[in-house]
Amino acid sequence: MPSPRLCNATILSHTAAGRQYYRLVLKIPGTVSLPLPGQFVMLRVTDTIDPLLARPFGISSVLTRTSIEIFYRVVGRGTMLLSRTRPGRTLDMLGPLGRGFPMPEKGIQPILVTGGSGFPPLHLLAKALKKQKYRSVIFIGARDRSELPPAGILRSFKEQASALHITTEDGSAGKKGLITDLFAPYCSLPDRSVKAKIYACGPTPMLKSVSTVAAECSIPCFVSMEERMACGLGACMGCSVRRRAGGYLRVCKEGPVFEAEEIAW
Amino acid sequence: MTGEKKKQPDLSVDCGGIKLKNPVLTASGTFGYGEEYAEFVDLNRLGGVIVKGISLNPLPGNPPPRIWETPSGMLNAIGLENPGVEVFLKERLPFLRTFDTAVIVNIFGYSPDEYVSVAERLDDAEGVSGIEVNISCPNVKAGGMVFGTDLQATSDLLGAVRKVTRLPLIAKLSPNVTDITRFGTAARDAGCDGLSLINTLLGMAIDVRTRKPRLANSTGGLSGPAIRPVAVRMVWQMAQSVSLPIIGMGGIVTAEDALEFILAGATAVAVGTANFVNPRATLEVLDGIEAFMTDQDIGSLRDLQGKVMSR
Ligand SMILES: Cc1cc2nc3c(=O)[nH]c(=O)nc-3n(C[C@H](O)[C@H](O)[C@H](O)COP(=O)(O)OP(=O)(O)OC[C@H]3O[C@@H](n4cnc5c(N)ncnc54)[C@H](O)[C@@H]3O)c2cc1C
Ligand SMILES: Cc1cc2nc3c(=O)[nH]c(=O)nc-3n(C[C@H](O)[C@H](O)[C@H](O)COP(=O)(O)O)c2cc1C
Numbered sequence: 001m002p003s004p005r006l007c008n009a010t011i012l013s014h015t016a017a018g019r020q021y022y023r024l025v026l027k028i029p030g031t032v033s034l035p036l037p038g039q040f041v042m043l044r045v046t047d048t049i050d051p052l053l054a055r056p057f058g059i060s061s062v063l064t065r066t067s068i069e070i071f072y073r074v075v076g077r078g079t080m081l082l083s084r085t086r087p088g089r090t091l092d093m094l095g096p097l098g099r100g101f102p103m104p105e106k107g108i109q110p111i112l113v114t115g116g117s118g119f120p121p122l123h124l125l126a127k128a129l130k131k132q133k134y135r136s137v138i139f140i141g142a143r144d145r146s147e148l149p150p151a152g153i154l155r156s157f158k159e160q161a162s163a164l165h166i167t168t169e170d171g172s173a174g175k176k177g178l179i180t181d182l183f184a185p186y187c188s189l190p191d192r193s194v195k196a197k198i199y200a201c202g203p204t205p206m207l208k209s210v211s212t213v214a215a216e217c218s219i220p221c222f223v224s225m226e227e228r229m230a231c232g233l234g235a236c237m238g239c240s241v242r243r244r245a246g247g248y249l250r251v252c253k254e255g256p257v258f259e260a261e262e263i264a265w
Numbered sequence: 266m267t268g269e270k271k272k273q274p275d276l277s278v279d280c281g282g283i284k285l286k287n288p289v290l291t292a293s294g295t296f297g298y299g300e301e302y303a304e305f306v307d308l309n310r311l312g313g314v315i316v317k318g319i320s321l322n323p324l325p326g327n328p329p330p331r332i333w334e335t336p337s338g339m340l341n342a343i344g345l346e347n348p349g350v351e352v353f354l355k356e357r358l359p360f361l362r363t364f365d366t367a368v369i370v371n372i373f374g375y376s377p378d379e380y381v382s383v384a385e386r387l388d389d390a391e392g393v394s395g396i397e398v399n400i401s402c403p404n405v406k407a408g409g410m411v412f413g414t415d416l417q418a419t420s421d422l423l424g425a426v427r428k429v430t431r432l433p434l435i436a437k438l439s440p441n442v443t444d445i446t447r448f449g450t451a452a453r454d455a456g457c458d459g460l461s462l463i464n465t466l467l468g469m470a471i472d473v474r475t476r477k478p479r480l481a482n483s484t485g486g487l488s489g490p491a492i493r494p495v496a497v498r499m500v501w502q503m504a505q506s507v508s509l510p511i512i513g514m515g516g517i518v519t520a521e522d523a524l525e526f527i528l529a530g531a532t533a534v535a536v537g538t539a540n541f542v543n544p545r546a547t548l549e550v551l552d553g554i555e556a557f558m559t560d561q562d563i564g565s566l567r568d569l570q571g572k573v574m575s576r
Binding site (some may be wrong): 049050052053054092094162229232234237238241247248 | 296297301302304305325326328329330331332333334336337338339341343346351363388489490519533538540541542544545
């Protein structure tokens, strides 16, 4: 019984992308569903039992019907082992999983905000929005130049956007400061005549301030959350985040994309 | 080669009155309510599904972080989040009942009364093959002492549950005790029909930079391949001293792992954490057991069960 969410993915290409990221291109069988913007996959980085659990990654591009692109940063043992895998090797892949970004209604202006390594799912979203003729305004923040999306992706973001704003905390690229320094005034423009929707992915503190701005300006806001995961299927209840209305929401199942006001920040 | 086809081995087992078509079950809390895995696993092929722990009332669970990966294992402090017995019966059980597989309902509570109420409710329900009682729970009324680490509390609790149900009753034992066989004996004397072991081992991990525990709950249950030798040893010890059928679990990933438990004396096995790593793990274990038996010309599981030899 071939499942549309389980396969052996073959590494087609695996290269360093800029100073901080790796670009991983996977070939997937035609039986596997294609990811929607904001969905993710779980990859096993070894065939052995250590590390045991698969690692979740967003999708930055669907390159063809049978190939997808991932960008990741080495932050620990799992991603270190992943970075040593070579083209031709296969990796167990589960996905696409979770609920992605809802497309905006006609006439709405999308505002995309990303920080650090949160750019991959927003890149897939930006492409989908452009294809449907939306005029997206895109905000990209990073600590420094090397943490910005790699050059090819940055160029692509520029092509998808009607306006692109960049900040770095050290001023090594774009404007010096935090991304919310540009994003907040943009959202609160008094002459904002068109209705907007905000889409954000990045570190949790950034998502929290983005959601605060969104609430103040009464703009609907969708955030992609991260939490440690085991199964990716909603079974283990391990990746829960606090829900504003009480209880918890599973990042892998109800998320990873949530309406910002659902979350108890 | 004779060209003669080898006989299909007989995989069926009787687990304390629960008839299983094969010995492969899913460990509670690692397979949801079956639905989560139905797209990867034909549930009809499983010996049975042991569902995620059910309490009388819905429980929200613990704050995050709830899990932390450790060498060949993981710590969890989910906090037994579940929708409660009524929602289980109305919304989860009907799905499971459409499959030809045993449904074993794992139950827990924070007082003996809660356990009893859930068991009573299940006794009335259609389509429940048996009850597995998770005794690794703190008794809030007795100062938070864990039922399953105190012999008297274990006896009293299981005796009380026994009184209210005719369903096959399986005690899920905690490994966090000095001599697990004494708890198996207590469960038998309280009228249980079978034993499940092991539940998770209590563990802890600390972030040395922040100096904080990795889990919001500070401690959590260790599961996965890391605990398998401990689990095999406990099943073996239990099989020597208590005559009840045993569901063996703890770190099973492959058929060979499962066979270790069966040789140690388990009647059936449950696959837990491995489901997270490979959603089809249960079927791979099942196919592997069958292939092993065919290969070794073993006609029935009974010829393997408890057949570890002395050295
Ligand atoms: C839905 C989702 C999508 C993701 N998409 C991407 C992506 O496109 N690109 C990318 O580089 N990373 C992504 N991540 C994060 C990625 O999964 C982790 O970086 C990875 O699992 C770390 O594994 P490791 O073994 O290298 O690190 P570990 O040794 O496990 O951890 C190292 C450090 O990373 C942190 N960390 C690990 N896992 C997570 C997590 N799930 N959330 C937050 N912090 C974590 C830990 O707190 C620790 O400080 C995503 C996570 C989720 C939940
Ligand atoms: C995330 C998680 C949730 C669990 N929930 C329950 C539960 O609700 N009730 C229970 O009796 N055991 C629960 N367990 C324990 C397992 O059923 C099993 O006994 C244990 O994990 C050892 O098997 P394993 O190493 O194959 O996972 C849980 C284990 C995990 C990892």
